[in-house]
Amino acid sequence: MKGISVGLLGMGTVGCGVVKIVENHQDKLIHQIGCPVSVKKALVKDLHKERSVSLQPDLLTLHSEEVLDDPEIDVVIEVMGGVEDTRHYILRALQNKKHVVTANKDLMAVYGSELLAAAAENKCDLFYEASVAGGIPILRSLVDGLASDRITKMMGIVNGTTNFILTKMDNEGSPYLEVLKEAQQLGFAEADPTADVDGLDAARKMAILSTLGFSMNIELDDVHVKGISAISSEDLQYSKKLGYTMKLIGIAHREKEKVEVSVQPTLLPKEHPLANVQNEFNAVYVYGEAVGETMFYGPGAGSLPTATAIVSDLVGVMKNKRLGVNGKSWVTPQFQKKLKEKEEVQAKHFLRIHVKDEVGVLSQITNIFSNKGVSFEKILQLPLKETALSEVVVVTHHASLQLYENLLDELEKLDYVEEIKSSYRVEGEVAV
Ligand SMILES: NC(=O)C1=CN([C@@H]2O[C@H](COP(=O)(O)OP(=O)(O)OC[C@H]3O[C@@H](n4cnc5c(N)ncnc54)[C@H](OP(=O)(O)O)[C@@H]3O)[C@@H](O)[C@H]2O)C=CC1
Ligand SMILES: N[C@@H](CC=O)C(=O)O
Ligand code: NA
Secondary structure, rough: OOEEEEEEEEOOOOOOOOHHHHHHHHHHHHHHHHOOOEEEEEEEOOOOOOOOOOOOOOOOOOOOHHOOOOOOOOEEEOOHHHHHHHHHHHHHHHOOEEEEEEEOOHHHHHHHHHHHHHHHHHOOOOHHEEEOOOOOOOHHHHHHHOOOOOOOEEEEEEOOOHHHHHHHHHHHHHOHHHHHHHHHHHHOOOOHHHHOOOOHHHHHHHHHHHHHHOOOOOOHHHOEEEOOOOOHHHHHHHHHHOOOOOOOOOEEEEEOOOOEEEEEEEEEEOOOOHHHHOEEEEEEEEEEOEEEEEEEEEEEEOOOOOOHHHHHHHHHHHHHHHHHHOOOOOOOOOEOOOOHHHHOEEEEEEEEEEEOOOHHHHHHHHHHHOOOOEEEEEEEEEEEOOOOOEEEEEEOOOOHHHHHHHHHHHHHHHOEEEEEEEEEOOOOOOOO
């Protein structure tokens, strides 16, 4: 069998990792695939940029057709990011009967079903394990390892940058912007880190995970998203005081045939397995009706971890080629999408408000909670130094999202409520 020729679209953090793994693990690749693997061409923007791998002088190109239209290239690995141009490049690679491996969640969350259908039509594979939780083999675990089960819940820390920021802010009291800069220097953050901190990167990953896990076409717009940029050191301190840890959590929950998918800062009891996932690490908790609880943990970002998933996908392509089944692994979703209404989403909430420090205010607030049908599990009231205000912190019992939002609307209207400072979802019970 002739050697496998790979064309890369992009040679940045992840692309350089792919080159390193292909070089350093060649013996294992030959054993699995049955022939050597080599990188023939790589599309970049700047031919003269310094890279973390030494490359043959003619390996880099500024012309996409040198990768996409080269008949000697068998597999295209897309690690350049972006959506519209990238979509066209991948469609062209597939039309040219090249298998594609991508790490691009931005693209797969929006055009995944179109691209997978195009791949199947062209009898090509399109694999994207690296797009969710980097090096953790979570997509294969859902699609293959848990193929026989019905998955009802997935909860994940699926963005390394925000987990890194929250860990450093919480453990070391480091300022938000300083830690974000560190995450960028370490290569975890996206080219535009607002996608990380606004929760959009995690939302894309949750759309991909829930589409596969629930076999339902969950789109990005179906994911309710809130990022981490408004989290204050006070929120982190109160979380700790109440026995919780704050994490950016993706939640996908199915009850009967209806689902909710969200990404939001969430308070988890400090004993919760996801509460102990630190720094850039990711973890995905998956609950299946038959298997029960499972948890997948590992590096969700970074050059070599992400490249591991990509090169493993490449091995998958070659194994399929040997069996003659390329393009046959994609199946259309089994179920019609049905999203829960706000009345059907049940959760506990943390709420921090500033109110006038006057007699009777706390009892009026408790009355409003009970009138709106939201009861609380915990309440703290503390005077705010050098002001005529006090701070009220509440953790509610489970309530529907609709009742909780009605409550927030009502509180906002009251003249003794100065400001709603923060509101977060709470998952799980703190041990007493
Ligand atoms: N970094 C990570 O930890 C992870 C990244 N991903 C995903 O992997 C992909 C790549 O990420 P990463 O390696 O970090 O990104 P980088 O910014 O480090 O690398 C991007 C590469 O693509 C090239 N490139 C970008 N746009 C173009 C274009 N229009 N034409 C030609 N070349 C282009 C760049 O060229 P040049 O070098 O000349 O500028 C660079 O080599 C993204 O989709 C990202 O979301 C997924 C999981 C983890
Ligand atoms: N920016 C992403 C990279 C991996 O997908 C992250 O921080 O998780
Ligand atoms: Na993965």
